[in-house]
Amino acid sequence: MRCAAARVRAAATDTAASPAVCTRCSRSPTRFSAGFWRRGALDGVEPDGRPPLAIGVSSHRRATSDGARRDRFLNERWARTSAALVRFAERLDIPVATTFHGKGVFPDDHPNALGAVGFMRHDYGNFGFDTADVLVCVGYEIQEFDPVKINPNGDKRIVHVHRFPAEVDAHYPVAVGVEGDPSQALDALAAALPEELTYDSGSTAKIRTLLDEELQYGRHNDAFPLVPQRVVHEVRTALDRHDIVLADTGAGKMWMSRLYPTYEPDTCLVSNRLSTMGFALPGAIAAKLARPDRRVLAMMGDGSFLMNSQELETAVREHIPLVVLVLVDEEYGLITWKMELELGRHSHTRFTNPDLVAYAENFGARGYTIETAGQLLPVLRRALDDDTVSVIACPVDYSENLRLTDRLGSLHGPF
Ligand SMILES: Cc1ncc(C[n+]2csc(CCOP(=O)(O)OP(=O)(O)O)c2C)c(N)n1
Numbered sequence: 001m002r003c004a005a006a007r008v009r010a011a012a013t014d015t016a017a018s019p020a021v022c023t024r025c026s027r028s029p030t031r032f033s034a035g036f037w038r039r040g041a042l043d044g045v046e047p048d049g050r051p052p053l054a055i056g057v058s059s060h061r062r063a064t065s066d067g068a069r070r071d072r073f074l075n076e077r078w079a080r081t082s083a084a085l086v087r088f089a090e091r092l093d094i095p096v097a098t099t100f101h102g103k104g105v106f107p108d109d110h111p112n113a114l115g116a117v118g119f120m121r122h123d124y125g126n127f128g129f130d131t132a133d134v135l136v137c138v139g140y141e142i143q144e145f146d147p148v149k150i151n152p153n154g155d156k157r158i159v160h161v162h163r164f165p166a167e168v169d170a171h172y173p174v175a176v177g178v179e180g181d182p183s184q185a186l187d188a189l190a191a192a193l194p195e196e197l198t199y200d201s202g203s204t205a206k207i208r209t210l211l212d213e214e215l216q217y218g219r220h221n222d223a224f225p226l227v228p229q230r231v232v233h234e235v236r237t238a239l240d241r242h243d244i245v246l247a248d249t250g251a252g253k254m255w256m257s258r259l260y261p262t263y264e265p266d267t268c269l270v271s272n273r274l275s276t277m278g279f280a281l282p283g284a285i286a287a288k289l290a291r292p293d294r295r296v297l298a299m300m301g302d303g304s305f306l307m308n309s310q311e312l313e314t315a316v317r318e319h320i321p322l323v324v325l326v327l328v329d330e331e332y333g334l335i336t337w338k339m340e341l342e343l344g345r346h347s348h349t350r351f352t353n354p355d356l357v358a359y360a361e362n363f364g365a366r367g368y369t370i371e372t373a374g375q376l377l378p379v380l381r382r383a384l385d386d387d388t389v390s391v392i393a394c395p396v397d398y399s400e401n402l403r404l405t406d407r408l409g410s411l412h413g414p415f
C-alpha cells in the first residue's frame with residue numbers, strides 16, 4: 001500500500017520539466033505503477049459501465065509582475081495540458097467536462113467532450129457525473145464552485161491533479177492527490193493504467209446532442225427581442241475558433257458558459273468565483289493587447305456595461321479595436337432569475353439605460369442597435385472586421401431563463 005492514496009507531489013512546480021514524485025516512497029519520478037491505479041484510484045471500481053471522468057483545468061491564471069514572460073509560459077502550459085487531457089481521455093475513453101474557467105482547455109468538438117459544469121442547477125453534464133465512480137479533477141479548486149454539484153453524496157473517489165495541494169470538503173474527499181505539472185502527471189497516470197482497463201464514455205453523445213439542440217433552437221428562432229440561445233449561436237458563428245470572447249457576469253455568462261462551443265484555451269473567458277461584474281471591457285482591452293492577431297468581443301449585460309463603460313475612453317484613446325455586445329433587458333437579469341428560483345418573486349432589479357448608441361458615439365466609438373434577430377450576425381461581423389471600437393446594443397428576452405431551469409428540473413437520469 002505504499003503509494004495508494006498517497007499524496008504525490010512535484011519536485012518543482014514551475015518548470016516544464018517538473019516531474020511528479022511520490023512524497024512517501026520517492027518512486028521513479030514520472031511513473032506510477034498499475035497498483036497505484038488499482039489500489040488508490042480505482043479500488044472497488046468495475047471497468048465497465050461507470051466511467052471515471054476528468055474535469056478540465058480551471059485555474060492556472062495568476063496575477064504577475066512579469067507579464068510577458070509569464071504570459072508566454074502560461075500559454076505553453078495551457079497547450080501542453082490541453083494536449084495531455086486529450087491523450088488521457090482517448091486512452092481511457094472517458095468523458096471530460098471543463099469548469100467555466102477552464103472552457104476551451106478540452107475542445108468541445110472532441111467526441112469525449114461533455115461541455116462545462118458549474119451551472120446553478122443540475123445541467124445535462126451533471127448527468128455524466130452522476131454515473132461516474134471516479135473523478136479525475138485536473139486544476140479544479142473548490143472555490144470556483146461547490147463540489148456538491150459534481151459529488152452530491154460525497155461517495156466518488158477523487159483523483160486530484162494540480163500544481164498545489166487540494167483543499168478538501170465533505171464533497172471533495174481526495175483519495176489520491178498528485179501535485180505537479182498536470183500534463184506530465186496525466187501522461188504518467190495514463191501509462192500506469194492496466195492494459196485491459198478502458199471505459200465506455202457513457203452518455204456523452206446524448207449530452208452533446210442536448211446542448212446542440214439548444215443552439216439549433218436559437219439558430220432558428222427569429223423572435224425579437226432575441227432569445228439568449230440565438231445570441232450565443234450568432235456569436236459562435238461570427239467568431240473564428242481562436243478569436244476571444246469575454247462573457248461578463250450575468251445571465252449571459254450562464255448561457256455562454258453552458259452553450260458556447262469552445263475549441264482552444266483562453267478563447268472564452270468568464271469571471272467565476274467572485275464573479276465580478278464589469279470585467280469584460282477592461283478584460284477585452286487586455287486580451288487585444290496580448291493577442292493583437294485575434295478579434296476580441298466583450299459580451300456584457302447592460303448593468304455590467306454601465307458599471308465599467310468609461311473604459312471605452314481607454315480603448316478609443318489607445319486605438320485598441322474591440323467590440324462590446326451589450327445584452328439589453330433593462331434589468332439585473334441574473335438576479336431576477338435567482339430571486340425567482342429561490343423566492344418565487346423578485347424586486348428592485350429594474351433600471352433604465354441611456355441611449356447606448358449615442359453614449360458610445362460620445363466616446364468616439366461606433367454604435368449599433370439591433371432591431372431584428374436577423375441583424376445581429378451581419379452587424380457582429382461588420383463590427384469585428386472594423387479597425388475601431390464598437391458597441392452593439394442587443395435587446396434580449398430572458399423569459400427563456402426560467403424556462404431553462406424548469407426544463408432542467410424536470411429531467412431525470414441516468415442517460
Ligand atoms: C461588482 C458586482 N456587483 C454585484 C454583483 C452581483 N450580480 C451578479 S449578476 C448581477 C446582475 C447582472 O446584470 P446585467 O449586467 O444587466 O446582466 P443580465 O443578467 O441582465 O444579463 C449582479 C448584480 C457582482 N457579481 N459583481
Ligand SMILES: [Mg+2]
Nearest residue numbers: 301302331333
Ligand atoms: Mg441586464
